[in-house]
Amino acid sequence: MAHINIVLDDARSFLSEQPEKLQKRVNEVHEMIHNKTGKGSDFLGWLDLPENYPKDEFERVLKSADKIRNDSDVLVVIGIGGSYLGSKAGLEFLNEPFKQKKLEVVFAGHQMSGSYLNHLVSYLKDKKFSINVISKSGTTTEPAVAFRVLKKLLEEQVGLVEARKRIYATTDKARGALYSLSKEEGYEMFIIPDDIGGRYSVLTPVGLLPLAADGIDVKEMLKGAHDAQLRFSNPKLEENEAYLYAATRYLLYKKGYKIEMLVGYEPNLLYVNEWWKQLFGESEGKENKGLFVASAGFSTDLHSLGQYIQEGERHLFETVIKVENTTLDTIIPSVKNDLDQLNYLAGKTLSYVNSQALKGTMMAHKDGLVPNMLLSIPSFDSYTFGYLVYFFEKACAMSAYLIEVNPFNQPGVEAYKKNMFALLGKKGYEHVLK
Numbered sequence: 427m428a429h430i431n432i433v434l435d436d437a438r439s440f441l442s443e444q445p446e447k448l449q450k451r452v453n454e455v456h457e458m459i460h461n462k463t464g465k466g467s468d469f470l471g472w473l474d475l476p477e478n479y480p481k482d483e484f485e486r487v488l489k490s491a492d493k494i495r496n497d498s499d500v501l502v503v504i505g506i507g508g509s510y511l512g513s514k515a516g517l518e519f520l521n522e523p524f525k526q527k528k529l530e531v532v533f534a535g536h537q538m539s540g541s542y543l544n545h546l547v548s549y550l551k552d553k554k555f556s557i558n559v560i561s562k563s564g565t566t567t568e569p570a571v572a573f574r575v576l577k578k579l580l581e582e583q584v585g586l587v588e589a590r591k592r593i594y595a596t597t598d599k600a601r602g603a604l605y606s607l608s609k610e611e612g613y614e615m616f617i618i619p620d621d622i623g624g625r626y627s628v629l630t631p632v633g634l635l636p637l638a639a640d641g642i643d644v645k646e647m648l649k650g651a652h653d654a655q656l657r658f659s660n661p662k663l664e665e666n667e668a669y670l671y672a673a674t675r676y677l678l679y680k681k682g683y684k685i686e687m688l689v690g691y692e693p694n695l696l697y698v699n700e701w702w703k704q705l706f707g708e709s710e711g712k713e714n715k716g717l718f719v720a721s722a723g724f725s726t727d728l729h730s731l732g733q734y735i736q737e738g739e740r741h742l743f744e745t746v747i748k749v750e751n752t753t754l755d756t757i758i759p760s761v762k763n764d765l766d767q768l769n770y771l772a773g774k775t776l777s778y779v780n781s782q783a784l785k786g787t788m789m790a791h792k793d794g795l796v797p798n799m800l801l802s803i804p805s806f807d808s809y810t811f812g813y814l815v816y817f818f819e820k821a822c823a824m825s826a827y828l829i830e831v832n833p834f835n836q837p838g839v840e841a842y843k844k845n846m847f848a849l850l851g852k853k854g855y856e857h858v859l860k
């Protein structure tokens with residue numbers, strides 16, 4: 427049975443060719459992925475990771491997570507892009523809003539705001555904290571700067587020896603400044619495998635350590651990913667929802683819909699959107715090709731972007747995530763005088779109202795000539811998160827190969843870095859702005 431359901435009813439009528447017609451091409455790309463013959467095939471380590479997850483490393487992740495919870499009130503996760511978005515998405519997906527936990531997980535090094543870092547330093551001053559610094563290359567400016575500042579703070583707070591026991595480094599197995607520094611200092615180290623790129627790394631220690639430290643059942647998460655791996659190893663479109671999604675978005679793109687919006691109706695999904703945007707944006711946006719990926723949280727954004735989606739330029743389609751069961755709910759009370767005129771909703775749950783908003787919006791957007799796809803997931807649980815991650819990873823590889831780009835590189839992100847380094851006077855970049 428499919429764990430993610432995909433409903434294409436509101437997309438099909440916009441297509442002249444149906445996704446099932448692409449089966450032959452999908453089979454070819456599937457072979458390319460599984461036989462590792464496509465562009466960038468050195469980066470397919472995520473494909474069977476859930477099945478072959480190294481046991482000893484998994485045990486070390488769990489042990490370190492326990493130690494972090496015992497040592498600290500706060501875990502600072504330092505990383506940017508694929509080195510933080512997956513764990514942030516997982517935390518938001520799985521955690522209950524407003525719940526105070528024994529360990530607080532906060533993020534740093536995901537931007538360059540001096541003000542943010544200054545506030546974080548003040549916040550940490552009278553708290554016990556550990557650091558998980560994550561960088562595959564080990565040389566990315568944002569996390570490196572944040573680490574320099576927070577490492578100093580921790581060393582001043584607890585001394586060099588204890589600080590070394592509270593810093594966990596997740597990086598390459600043999601290269602990069604973070605690798606050398608961590609070896610030198612003797613930090614507990616976790617490896618990001620050579621064949622897994624940053625945006626595909628959430629199921630490696632990149633995501634697992636912060637999530638496990640937060641108390642999330644990462645075993646279940648890997649189980650979900652493993653079941654997705656098994657389901658999506660069959661290329662048949664009628665049994666492979668990841669490929670069906672990829673084929674449909676490809677056909678919509680070919681029809682002139684250049685923007686895909688990922689839409690959720692629960693705030694817990696907001697960072698899944700952010701993670702998904704990096705996954706698809708960095709994988710497909712190259713060689714002047716690729717869907718522009720955007721996102722929205724409804725019904726919030728129906729009161730802002732909703733106007734554009736309904737009546738603006740007709741170049742976008744939506745992929746809507748519906749969560750079938752949210753654990754807690756709110757019943758709308760009945761009031762005597764009905765001054766707010768809401769008694770027609772009395773006794774109904776807010777989830778019911780939300781689901782009618784979803785239905786009504788999909789109908790309205792379809793009428794406004796916006797194709798829609800619906801992905802239903804059962805609930806906010808670790809298994810589903812792992813499953814969803816793998817679903818999008820596999821769909822992304824298929825999607826990028828369908829438009830014939832390398833899903834696993836990101837040459838374009840170097841352009842701004844070169845200019846920035848030249849402007850900052852970094853050695854070796856003097857020629858760039860001449």
Ligand SMILES: O=P(O)(O)OC[C@H]1O[C@](O)(CO)[C@@H](O)[C@@H]1O
Pocket residue numbers: 506507508509560561562563564565566569624625708836839
């Ligand atoms: O883990 P690293 O090497 O610090 O890289 C962080 C992020 O920066 C990029 O290399 C470029 O934005 C992403 O692909 C990556 O996820």
